[in-house]
Amino acid sequence: MTEKEKKEMETTEKKAIERSGAESTREGVLYVPDVDIVETDEAITLWVDVPGARRDQVDIDINENVLTLTARVEPPAWERPLYREYDVGGFERRFTLGEKVDQEKISAKLEDGVMILTVPKAAPHEPRKIAIA
């Protein structure tokens, strides 16, 4: 790709999670993080943008094939805000895992504000030939 063909980036406003239904008991706003999902023969990889979250502030929970990623982000306690284009808040998103994944082997790492989740696929069951005695 040459310099000219490279896309200029744009900002899209963060999408806040609407708490219709149950009331949130936690304080602060939660946003829907942007995600890239790529599947190969061996695994499914997710890149989730969670800027501002430290490693100890990200939670990954799997319950009945649903993976929930929650990131808490503390807004900076600031002096005088002069100009503001974005709000700071946590992130939350749920993903349904297929049956063919190995939940035990899911790995996660945080890199420059991006949570990278690798979900390996379960080894296919080998067909077993049963000999008739």
Added chain:
Amino acid sequence: MAVIRWLGNDDVFSRLDRMQRDMDRLATGMFPAFGSDLSGSPRVGLYPPLNIFDDSESFKVHAEVPGVKPSDIDISVTGNTLTIRGERTMPSVPEGASWHRRERQMGRFRRSLTLPEQIDASKVSARCENGVLEILLPRAESAKQRKIEIKV
């Protein structure tokens, strides 16, 4: 590239001016200002979005740049103008892989910002932690507030 400029200080007129611009911004939807959009569709603006703070000694600029390596960010200061350039590159994906979701934007970005007061370019520092860029721009000595004693 867009240049943001402030004229004047934190007096009542510049505050009114800022309010006016905030209203304009909400109306035109040029910047992702806080508050929700009536149409419900996300607004689009320049990347990266910036938050700017002032603690009388210095200005502090924050930007959320997840997935951008600190080595891919280029920050320069000319006079009172701060320029942030960089590029967010796609993660390497093995051949034959299929994409299910592609929401994260990739590409180059460049943004300039003119601060309302003189800054000391030699003392500007920056750090990038967990995808959040923080640039500290100390005011120049001449721009700092000074108390003048009245001689009797």
